[in-house]
Amino acid sequence: MILRPIHHTFAPLADGRFCARALMLLLQPWTWRRGPAVQEFRNALRENFAHLSGDSGVSADVFLFSSGREGLMALLQSMNIGHGDEIIVQAYTCVVVPNAIIAAGATPIFVDIVKETLSLDPQEVRKAITPKTKAIICQHTFGIPAPLEELRAICDEHRIPLIEDCAHVIPDDEGPSEIGKTGEFVLLSFGRDKAISGVTGGAILSRRTDVSNRLKRLEDGARDLSLLSIKRFLLYPLIYALARPFYGLWIGKAFLKLCSLLRILPSIVTSEEKSGHQSPALNRLPNACAALALDQLKRLRQINDHRRMLTRFYLEQCAEHGWPVLHGIRSDLPLQKFPMFLEGAEKIRQSLKKKNIHLHDGWTGCVICPESVDPASLGYRDGDDPRAEEVCEQILCLPTHPNMRFSDGSTLIRIFTQQN
Ligand SMILES: Cc1ncc(COP(=O)(O)O)c(C=O)c1O
Structure with a gap:
């Protein structure tokens, strides 16, 4: 079991610099x-x-x-x-x-x-x-x-x-x-x-x-978001930065659970949205969020190069282990994540979870994601798009985000090959 989780969704872009900026903004x-x-x-x-x-x-x-x-x-x-x-x-x-x-x-x-x-x-x-x-x-x-x-x-x-x-x-x-x-x-x-x-x-x-x-x-x-919502957005990277190192232990998980229960963590997709309803309101981009995104845009080349490096690494691993690669993937792409098709993808994710590797990204088991969405409420009927239905059952994605170090990639592949 590794202590620091390998993941897709625990504030993947919030590195030290991002958190420092969020903290500064929180104080202003x-x-x-x-x-x-x-x-x-x-x-x-x-x-x-x-x-x-x-x-x-x-x-x-x-x-x-x-x-x-x-x-x-x-x-x-x-x-x-x-x-x-x-x-x-x-x-x-x-x-x-x-x-x-x-x-x-x-x-x-x-x-x-x-x-x-x-x-x-x-x-x-x-x-x-x-x-x-x-x-x-x-x-x-x-x-x-x-x-x-x-x-x-x-x-x-x-x-x-x-x-x-x-x-x-x-x-x-x-x-x-x-x-x-x-x-x-x-x-x-x-x-x-x-x-x-x-x-x-x-x-x-x-x-x-x-x-x-x-x-x-x-x-x-467009209207301004409430100060409370903006505060939650700024707290989000800090909460994950605190929880991440201890996620392999119960305290990291308990801390996140508590923040979620106290509604400090903002939800990405609300329950209304999962049943096909979007609020008609338009909101301005808060200046604080623009400041964070601007800093990321200034380092776009660095972020993309990191993604390219991991994309190339996974491609090499696929070649070495004989895993099939999607034809659309090229070694120069800054992939947001690296998708593969594997038999029993869900079982593999479940067993990796026990090792503190969380490859659940909300894009599995659903044609209209995440899985808790009712596709019928959006007019999609089972069988309408068979290839999409096949993909979502077989897909397994590997992380390429800035918080995913090269050594994390190696660890992931090592544990992955040991288990399969
Ligand atoms: C493919 C795609 N397009 C658009 C969006 C909308 O982005 P936002 O979350 O900023 O509303 C998402 C969000 O998950 C997405 O995955």
Whole structure:
């Protein structure tokens, strides 16, 4: 049994520097809601994506909200999407994505995925398009690029916009070069375990002026989060930093349980959201969360390089042990996590848990995740998307986040091979 847990979800991006900043911010409550970090973060995001666009000159307007799901709802509203409209979205996604579509008044149409990329199957997309289709959302699942060229061609043919869901990956100078440039719109999330984190937050990048104008009005009219909610967000990395070293002992677990019972830990997906309901309210990105996310964006290359290093390590291990690799995975990808398909994946996760290795990430056993979601409440029927259903039973993901050291990766592989 190892003392320090190997995990996906225990504040994976909150390293020492992140925690020090959260602590500093905690001591300055007058900066929590509004301040210069919001504008600085907006500029830095714009710059990052303009840089990627190279010569094509497709710079984007950036709009910030307190979560990606709110950003997506605001985007759909700004595109005048509503009752009777359909939005294509992949099966094997997080419930908050279809929720945002429903909250905007439209209907999510779930389309099956290609197992090797964990993202939309263009052939299935073609079959799903109707005169009511108003947009396609393509998700770069765990940072594996979706088939953008094919999806762009479909969108152009049918004159509908493409929304790139980049919640799991933010490209840097090293790539992935195809991501974030092809869609009219890009969705970003700065949640706890995303590409970068502000504990919470989301952004929409818009390359269409008419939609940008409406998004601006929605962002300007968004309300401030309560000081209590912001305090909880700032406490989150500190609580996990205290609990993590002792998680292998009962005190770490008891401390987290207590914080959860006292409702100090903010929930990622609420029980209403699990049954298909998103609040129609739009909230501003708090200045404190923007400050945390800005600092992460400034170190994007370092964070992505760390993810690339672990991606390469796992690829080498797969080759050495003869484990099959998804064809969509390349050694230059800064994967948010490293997915594999294994027989008895759930059993393996359960047995690793006894060794303080927690590979449960909320993306297993569900086509619309997490597992406690009722897919029927979102219009998904069993058997609709068989490949997504297969994937979620066989998948096992390995962590690549900044708190996952190279030595943790080696330990994980050693224990994993001993057990299998
Ligand atoms: C693929 C994907 N897109 C969008 C989102 C929305 O992000 P947020 O949590 O910031 O609302 C998530 C969140 O889990 C996600 O996994």
